[in-house]
Amino acid sequence: MARKPPVSTLVLLVRHGQTPTTGTVLPGRAPDLHLSDAGRAQAEAAAERLQGLPIDALYTSPLERARETAEPTERLTNLTASLDDGLLECDFGEWTGEKLTALAKLPQWRTVQQAPSTFRFPGGESFVELQSRMIATMERLRAAHPGGVVVCFSHADPIKAILTHALGTHLDHFQRVDVGTGSISAIQWPDGAAPIVRMVNSTGGPLAALRSG
Template identity: 65%
Template sequence: MTQSTLILLVRHGQTPTTGTVLPGRAPGLHLSERGRAQADAVAERLSGLPVHAIYSSPLERARETAEPSAARAGLTISEDAGLLECDFGDWTGAALAGLTGLPEWQTVQHNPSAFRFPNGEGFSGMQARIVGTLDALRAAHPGAVVVCFSHADPIKAAVAHALGTHLDLFQRIMISPASVSAISYTDGQAPAVLMVNSTSEPLSGLRAP
């Protein structure tokens, strides 16, 4: 019998620098008060699903978002480096206001498949990393519901891949803080994107087709 694995991709909650800085992989960035409330809300939304496993990026803001969901489900958080934020290299910690005027910013927005952050990761490599990670997780949990707490760009790249959308168009996908996106994976079939950037819809009825 063919089994479908449902993977829910959750972006971490809001931090004090969300929308103003590229924090990248720098340690020490924690959720804001609003972010902690968003994490609790995610746990409430997930409570109606038979979650089998919870994975998180090792960064603090992702783990802190995952903690209420893991506590409610009675599960341990498994860290997976494949869910990490993109490595922004020399741009780590830079203010977005200062980056948007750079010529390279146009490449980031309109031709990201050709862009690699100085001394960091390229978008193509990031997409290959997150897609490979999700492939491994669905193979490890056939027929189960798996929740992965990650970051905006990797989630956008995973959703674009599942949709069959070219990476150069992935910036058109919006992934808000504490949003949930759902992808169903069935062996021998194309992935089915069931939900993108959901911040309020109930999840209790969500099942892999």
């Protein structure tokens, strides 16, 4: 008798849409940061791309910009996104709210870019902790939806951390992965087997075919 293929869960990772401070400030977990008009358009576009997928569940970071990105998908799927702290942005500690131009002048910035596995944000989270949190979150969601399709709305660094893990590369290669606002990445998680990265930083085209792969 032929052996059945392992049950495989498809996880789609959507970075929140653009905000008024995207690319200029390290917002971290600061509250009351909402999508810009461009970000809302990106959220609508992401929802349209997800149409045709048999989505079992939606999960979102509790931060406003992620929740607002999930709203168009909630409307189109008639599903309510569950808030999940595992999808939160990295805790940047004392760097929260600082301008990127100012941070780039610090000697520690070189470590962030070249050896993130050795770095902890002052008063905040380390990249190792961030990646461990995301791995645990994906394992939990995969177990909750075996063989299903799960969409997660999160932030650039958490998505980059789990993609680096799924690709089987060292955390120090973290900065080589690009995850733009409104982009969608996809990881196939077969039960008992290594994850398969199906898509990274995608910003155009329907995604229904992902489930047939």
